[in-house]
Amino acid sequence: MAVSDALLSVELRDESPGARAWRRLLKRKSAVLGLVIIVLLVVLAIFAPLIAPFDPTQQTWTAVRKPPSLQHWFGTDESGRDLLSRVIFGARASLLAGVVSVSIALGLGVPIGLLAGYGGKLTDMLISRITDAMLACPFLILAIALAAFLGPSLQNAMIAIGVTATPIFVRLTRGQVMAVKVEDYVEAARAVGNPPVRIAVKHILPNILPALIVQATISIATAVIAEASLSFLGLGQQPPAPSWGSMLNTAQRFLTNAPWMAIWPGLAIFLAVLSFNILGDGLRDALDPKER
Amino acid sequence: MLPFLGKRLLQLVPTLFFVSVIIFGLQQLLPGDPALAMAGEERDPAVLEQIRKQYRLDQPIYLQYAYWVGGVLCGDLGESMRLKEPVLTLIAQKFPVTLQLALMAIVISLLIGVTAGVISAVKKDTSIDYAVNLVALWGISTPNFWLGIMLIFLFAVNLGWLPASGYVSPFEDFWLSLQTTILPAFVLGNSFAAVLMRHTRSAMLQAMGSDYVRTARAKGLAERIVVLKHAMRNALTPVITLGALELGTLLSGAVLTEQVFSIPGFGKLIVDSVFNRDYAVVQGVTLITATTYILLNLLADIAYVLVNPRLRS
Numbered sequence: 001m002a003v004s005d006a007l008l009s010v011e012l013r014d015e016s017p018g019a020r021a022w023r024r025l026l027k028r029k030s031a032v033l034g035l036v037i038i039v040l041l042v043v044l045a046i047f048a049p050l051i052a053p054f055d056p057t058q059q060t061w062t063a064v065r066k067p068p069s070l071q072h073w074f075g076t077d078e079s080g081r082d083l084l085s086r087v088i089f090g091a092r093a094s095l096l097a098g099v100v101s102v103s104i105a106l107g108l109g110v111p112i113g114l115l116a117g118y119g120g121k122l123t124d125m126l127i128s129r130i131t132d133a134m135l136a137c138p139f140l141i142l143a144i145a146l147a148a149f150l151g152p153s154l155q156n157a158m159i160a161i162g163v164t165a166t167p168i169f170v171r172l173t174r175g176q177v178m179a180v181k182v183e184d185y186v187e188a189a190r191a192v193g194n195p196p197v198r199i200a201v202k203h204i205l206p207n208i209l210p211a212l213i214v215q216a217t218i219s220i221a222t223a224v225i226a227e228a229s230l231s232f233l234g235l236g237q238q239p240p241a242p243s244w245g246s247m248l249n250t251a252q253r254f255l256t257n258a259p260w261m262a263i264w265p266g267l268a269i270f271l272a273v274l275s276f277n278i279l280g281d282g283l284r285d286a287l288d289p290k291e292r
Numbered sequence: 293m294l295p296f297l298g299k300r301l302l303q304l305v306p307t308l309f310f311v312s313v314i315i316f317g318l319q320q321l322l323p324g325d326p327a328l329a330m331a332g333e334e335r336d337p338a339v340l341e342q343i344r345k346q347y348r349l350d351q352p353i354y355l356q357y358a359y360w361v362g363g364v365l366c367g368d369l370g371e372s373m374r375l376k377e378p379v380l381t382l383i384a385q386k387f388p389v390t391l392q393l394a395l396m397a398i399v400i401s402l403l404i405g406v407t408a409g410v411i412s413a414v415k416k417d418t419s420i421d422y423a424v425n426l427v428a429l430w431g432i433s434t435p436n437f438w439l440g441i442m443l444i445f446l447f448a449v450n451l452g453w454l455p456a457s458g459y460v461s462p463f464e465d466f467w468l469s470l471q472t473t474i475l476p477a478f479v480l481g482n483s484f485a486a487v488l489m490r491h492t493r494s495a496m497l498q499a500m501g502s503d504y505v506r507t508a509r510a511k512g513l514a515e516r517i518v519v520l521k522h523a524m525r526n527a528l529t530p531v532i533t534l535g536a537l538e539l540g541t542l543l544s545g546a547v548l549t550e551q552v553f554s555i556p557g558f559g560k561l562i563v564d565s566v567f568n569r570d571y572a573v574v575q576g577v578t579l580i581t582a583t584t585y586i587l588l589n590l591l592a593d594i595a596y597v598l599v600n601p602r603l604r605s
Contacts (some may be wrong), residue, residue, distance in 0.1 A: 018521035078544055133310030136589070137582040138544030140561065147579045148566040149321040225435050229548055232437050248438060252552065255445050262445065266438035 021210070024286040031282020037275040045091040054082035056089040057240045067256040075260040078250060086242040087264050093243040097158050097227035097236070100222040103167050104162025106216060112166075112265060113173020114200045118181060127170065135165040143226055147235040156228075156245070157236035161226045165219055172215050176208035183207075210287035217283055221276035226267045244269050296597060300590055306581050310366065311582045315575050316357050319403070322571070327562025330571055364579065370572035372565070379576035382561060387580075389459060390558035394542040396473055397481030398535055405485040405528075406531065408491025413500060414519055424489065436545055440479040447475060457554035476553040480545050484538050491508035491534055495527035534592075543581050583593065 015023070025031055044051060053073075060080035068075045074083035116127035134142070146160035180186060181204060189203045230236035231245025239246060244265040251261035322329040327343040343436050344350050348369075363370065371381035412424040448456035455472055462469040499505060500523050508522045509515075547559030554560070558577060565573035 130310050130314075131584075133314055136307060136311055136586045138541060138585060140544040140547055141578055141581050144547065144562060144566060145315075145382065145574050146321070148523060149318045149571070149575055164381040221433070229437065230436055232548065233551065233566075235566065247442065252441055255441065256449055259339045259445050260448075262438070262441050264598050266435065266442065269435050269438060270433055270462055273435070274429065277429065 007204040013198070018171055022282075025282055028285060031286070034275040034279035034282065037271060038279060040271055041091050041095060042273070044088050045095050048089045052082075052085035052088045053087040056081060056085040056242045058082075063187075065254060065261070067258075068260055072184045074264045075253060075258070077247070077261055078254055078258070083247075083264055084263065087244070087268050090244045090247060090268065091272075092156055092263060093231070093237045093241070094224050094227055094269070097154065097161065098223040098276070099228070099274075100158045100224040101161035101165060102216050102219045104159065105165035105219065106212070108163070108170025109166045110122065110173050110205075110212065113170040114177060114204065116170065116174040117177025118196060118200045118204065120196055124174070129173070131167040131170045131174075134164075135171070137164075138269060139164055140229060143201045143230065144233065145237065147230055152230075152235045152238060154237040154241075157227055157230045160230070161164065161223050164226075167217065168219065169212070172211060173208060174213050180204050180207050207287045214287060217251040217276055218280035219274045221280065224269065224272050224276065293597065297594065300593060304586060304590065307586060308476060308583070311473065311586070312361050312579070313357070315321055315579050315582070316360055318575060319492060319571060320353070320580070321554065330569065352507050367546050369576035372570050373567070374570045374573075375567045380571050380605060382573060383558070383576060383580055384449045386556065386558045386561045389461075390546045390550070391485060391541060391555060392462065392469075392553065393477055393480060393546055393557060395476035398538070399481075399541055400478055401481035401485035401488055401538075402494070404481075405488025406492050406528070408485075408517065409531075410495045410496055411490040412489065413496030416497065424493075428486040428489045431482050431489075435548075436479050436480065436482060437548040439482060440476065440549060443475050443479060444552070459553075459555045459557075464511075472553075473554075473555075476549045476555060478553070483545070484542065487538070488531060488534065490526065492531050495530055499523040530583040543584065 002219055010045065025035075052263045055169070056066060056082060060076070063076050063080040064070055064074070065078055066080075068218040069144060072082050074087060077083055077086070112127055116131075119127075137145075143157075143160045146163060147157050150156035153233045156289065177200075186199060186203055189199045194203070227236055228245035228248070230248045231243040234246070234249065236244030237246055247265040248269075253259070304494055319326060325340075327340045327349050328431045330343050330347070331340055348356050351359075360370075369383070370380055372394070375382065408424045408427070412421045413420050441595045447454045454475055458472055460468040460472050498530055500519075502523075504526075505518060505523050508518045513522075543558065546557060549555070549561060550559035552565055558581075562574060562577040563576070565571075
């Protein structure tokens with residue numbers, strides 16, 4: 001017994017941080033559920049043309065606003081389009097918007113945050129004040145304003161959401177860099193003559209990655225809601241291409257005689273956002289060094 | 293207190309400056325000739341020339357900014373191209389509607405969020421705690437415009453208890469006003485209630501494990517007194533400041549809620565302006581919202597110092 005315990009402890013000690021986090025994540029049932037739903041949504045989005053029973057843009061005027069049936073599981077919309085197919089294809093816009101806008105925010109926010117945290121005092125002050133100013137503009141209002149000036153399209157909505165989410169990553173990266181840069185291993189890297197860029201990228205960045213991963217996961221949830229909101233307002237995905245937000249916008253007009261039109265896209269947004277939120281919560285616990 | 297206030301006010305200057313730069317910069321994102329974009333369908337060269345003159349688009353960008361910010365400082369946010377009215381007048385007309393909605397949403401979310409948070413902390417690791425946490429997760433993950441549509445379907449279309457849309461001022465008819473705003477206020481406050489619940493729960497758990505609560509219990513005080521008078525009073529301080537901060541976020545959420553319930557407030561103004569290419573209004577609303585948010589932030593900081601004697605010195 002003692003030997004097997006000792007072997008287990010040696011095994012755990014040799015485990016890479018990634019493997020350890022993965023093992024801890026798998027212990028959290030809600031996080032695993034979130035991950036499974038996300039994987040399912042990604043599969044649906046990628047293989048939408050193979051999975052969807054109908055063409056999501058095909059109008060059938062003989063099947064307008066039909067309630068859920070064996071032929072149309074989710075019913076049809078005001079143009080006789082199959083709602084299940086539109087919900088499946090809608091996953092593409094939502095997930096794409098979530099991933100692309102968070103990638104934009106990461107791509108801009110992390111280097112700027114590293115610069116603020118590791119650059120000089122003046123650079124830090126300037127970047128921090130601009131970040132404060134951007135954070136002072138409420139998220140959705142700034143995204144709407146940006147999307148309005150850029151023009152309504154899914155691509156511009158993703159840019160607007162990405163740029164609006166950037167200051168969150170700047171502030172997070174800066175804060176993490178401030179905490180990490182006084183650590184001995186950073187001092188040691190500096191003492192052996194590493195240039196600042198190398199220290200920032202090779203020594204600081206890997207150590208602040210867990211916090212960034214958690215924030216990115218939660219931000220995808222926010223971005224999915226933001227894309228749905230912009231599409232709901234008519235500033236995101238343009239018809240006839242399906243998007244959960246724009247489907248809800250149309251559904252609102254037919255609430256009295258076709259309520260199913262509003263149920264499915266809303267449920268899809270809720271499920272996607274919930275999954276990213278619970279996965280984010282699970283990742284936060286799994287990547288927390290205090291939990292070791 | 294005064295030095296703190298002075299320092300915080302000084303910090304506002306650069307933030308407000310950069311906010312103005314960002315909002316002014318939005319105009320530069322317009323593809324092609326901004327005058328052409330602002331004119332919409334209008335192609336008359338005389339009109340385009342007038343727009344260029346009015347917005348000083350023929351001048352260097354730093355001068356355009358200087359004139360714009362100069363106007364803003366004197367209360368001139370420009371004129372709505374569609375409604376031919378000063379932007380500030382439009383905002384002043386719509387702001388009270390959104391403010392009423394936001395304040396009602398805060399009251400609703402405080403009632404739900406704080407109560408649920410306290411109960412959840414007191415009943416930690418019981419089925420009640422799990423249920424409250426599930427509801428909070430639901431609240432955070434539900435898009436408020438979908439919740440709005442579903443509640444309209446339930447309470448207006450099916451049950452007929454409340455109107456589906458519209459707005460009546462409380463000064464005209466208080467009860468009718470309450471009927472038209474209760475659903476949107478609930479929808480707006482829903483996700484905030486969930487956030488508040490999580491914060492209250494964790495603040496309460498921290499307070500319940502502190503020495504002064506242990507002392508209160510050791511003195512033989514009733515558990516109700518320990519929770520309500522000792523733990524909750526201390527736990528609620530950060531929650532109240534969070535409430536002040538969230539008022540700004542609620543202004544943002546109001547955009548969708550007002551759209552769903554057709555409420556003629558601040559949010560509907562910005563959406564209508566976006567579709568009518570009324571860019572001066574979009575800039576004006578964004579600027580006022582950001583400034584309100586910054587001022588609320590300042591008030592929250594001051595409130596935090598006022599209620600926490602240790603920070604006063």
